[in-house]
Amino acid sequence: MKKIIGILFLFLISISNAKTIRVGSSFPVKKVKQALQLAVDGDTIIVNGGVYKEGNILINKKIIFLGKNFPILDGQRKFEVISVNADNVVIKGFKIINSGYASLDDPCGIKVYDKSFVKIENNILDNNFFGIYLQNSRNCLIKNNKITAYGKQEQLIGNGIHCWKSDNLQIIANKISGHRDGIYFEFVTQSIIWRNISNKNIRYGLHFMFSNDDSYITNVFKNNGAGVAVMFTKNVKMYNNYFEENWGDSAYGLLLKEIADSYIFNNKFARNTSGIYMEGTSRIKVEKNVFESNGWGMKIQASCMENEIVNNNYLKNTFDISTNGSLVLNTFNSNYWDKYEGYDLDKNGVGDVPYHPLSLFAVLTEKTPSAMLLYRSFMITLLDKSEKVLPSITPDNFIDKTPLMKSLPL
Amino acid sequence: MKYFFVILITFFVISCNSNQPKPIKLNSENCEFCKMTIANGKFGAELITTKGRYYKFDDAACMLQYAKSNQVMVKMFFVNDYLKENELIPVEKSFFLKGGTISSPMRGNIATFSTSKEQKEFQAKLNAEAMTWEQVYNSY
Numbered sequence: 001m002k003k004i005i006g007i008l009f010l011f012l013i014s015i016s017n018a019k020t021i022r023v024g025s026s027f028p029v030k031k032v033k034q035a036l037q038l039a040v041d042g043d044t045i046i047v048n049g050g051v052y053k054e055g056n057i058l059i060n061k062k063i064i065f066l067g068k069n070f071p072i073l074d075g076q077r078k079f080e081v082i083s084v085n086a087d088n089v090v091i092k093g094f095k096i097i098n099s100g101y102a103s104l105d106d107p108c109g110i111k112v113y114d115k116s117f118v119k120i121e122n123n124i125l126d127n128n129f130f131g132i133y134l135q136n137s138r139n140c141l142i143k144n145n146k147i148t149a150y151g152k153q154e155q156l157i158g159n160g161i162h163c164w165k166s167d168n169l170q171i172i173a174n175k176i177s178g179h180r181d182g183i184y185f186e187f188v189t190q191s192i193i194w195r196n197i198s199n200k201n202i203r204y205g206l207h208f209m210f211s212n213d214d215s216y217i218t219n220v221f222k223n224n225g226a227g228v229a230v231m232f233t234k235n236v237k238m239y240n241n242y243f244e245e246n247w248g249d250s251a252y253g254l255l256l257k258e259i260a261d262s263y264i265f266n267n268k269f270a271r272n273t274s275g276i277y278m279e280g281t282s283r284i285k286v287e288k289n290v291f292e293s294n295g296w297g298m299k300i301q302a303s304c305m306e307n308e309i310v311n312n313n314y315l316k317n318t319f320d321i322s323t324n325g326s327l328v329l330n331t332f333n334s335n336y337w338d339k340y341e342g343y344d345l346d347k348n349g350v351g352d353v354p355y356h357p358l359s360l361f362a363v364l365t366e367k368t369p370s371a372m373l374l375y376r377s378f379m380i381t382l383l384d385k386s387e388k389v390l391p392s393i394t395p396d397n398f399i400d401k402t403p404l405m406k407s408l409p410l
Numbered sequence: 411m412k413y414f415f416v417i418l419i420t421f422f423v424i425s426c427n428s429n430q431p432k433p434i435k436l437n438s439e440n441c442e443f444c445k446m447t448i449a450n451g452k453f454g455a456e457l458i459t460t461k462g463r464y465y466k467f468d469d470a471a472c473m474l475q476y477a478k479s480n481q482v483m484v485k486m487f488f489v490n491d492y493l494k495e496n497e498l499i500p501v502e503k504s505f506f507l508k509g510g511t512i513s514s515p516m517r518g519n520i521a522t523f524s525t526s527k528e529q530k531e532f533q534a535k536l537n538a539e540a541m542t543w544e545q546v547y548n549s550y
Contacts, residue, residue: 153435153436153437153438156436180437203449225438277445
């Protein structure tokens, strides 16, 4: 009887424009691969809860692929779990675990090959080599996924969301941890990264390489091996992000290297070894950010020029600014410095004496890091004070002419 | 006492002989040129200067650009073996492939092999161009 019903069911779906195929132990179709064979473009496959160990699942039809009660697709440490090779595919509600681990061909939880309009939503990815990998793709959406891996130092592991040669992507509200880089962009343009939480990744929370015209807005990057890196890029907008607790010798809240024409607005840099490290950057505006409790608020290398640093709050940093040269090609205006000791006689909220944000000791430790031993010693404090009055080692034009008396409400 | 000096001198001689590369600590050390944390043990590189200083890189391209832009006197170059996990081999004994589907952290896209057999085997697989060290060196 069951068999007849099963055959009837299959027959029915094959004639009725084939709408929905259900997969599960209580349905005639027990295997995901079987369902994929039966499906045609436009169909929906609903996979019920359970464990499916079917090796590599290749989706090469325009289907909607839904999981009910988070069915587990297990790659058994040998396979790429889902490969998408069709446009307009939707993947929603799966738990994808244990992708392959061979390092030469980068196996992934989900990989999209040269396709458009793919949506990957509400999935849990656990213990994969790469999480989600978009290669040569356009107009794709990656939303609400939880991507976890357990990478350790001295070990090869892939990135959480890896995008390569793509454009018009939306990466929204994902949680990523334990990968090499949380989100990695290489040759990706016109894309947005919004409301993601990327923490405890081995290297960077977010990593841009050669990716122009992108924005990242309202993300949290916390406790990553080396913070966030934006490199060899132009025209990137960075708004309302949190860069927190990136500690270590080579860790920076935000590492900017060879980047131009970008805008850093309303971010918070708290408790990092260095809030921002800039090298070879030009024409960047840093506006209304908070730098709080960092070792160094900003490290600006001499190779940076025409950057504008305006209306930021510098609070409780060991050093607000540090640089390695004497050339000053960047402007500082109207920032609030908590170490400012000037006065405001005309009561216009702007200090009457210019502020030298570069302390003598910051310059000394840049040249000889071990001089840090003498920090807060009497002699250094004395030298620092005299340097403020009569700059000798620090460049005398490295000043904020209009320091604010009160911190900005940011 | 004599033996003591002999041991001491041997010790000095051995410790001065720094022709061995220092292993790269993945995910904690920075590339000297591009400042990125070195994470891929297939493409790392290292150079030793005549003064005995070590500089580490995440890509052979970074190493060569660093060596050419900073007036460092290089004694030896090392690169990671593509087929091993973070093992540095001297460039003189290596075989190179460039381009194709090789993708290295800083787009130098140079893979290094310790035998010419491996190089030939992977040349077809990776669709890449075979190169000698001189060619690699002169391409930057």
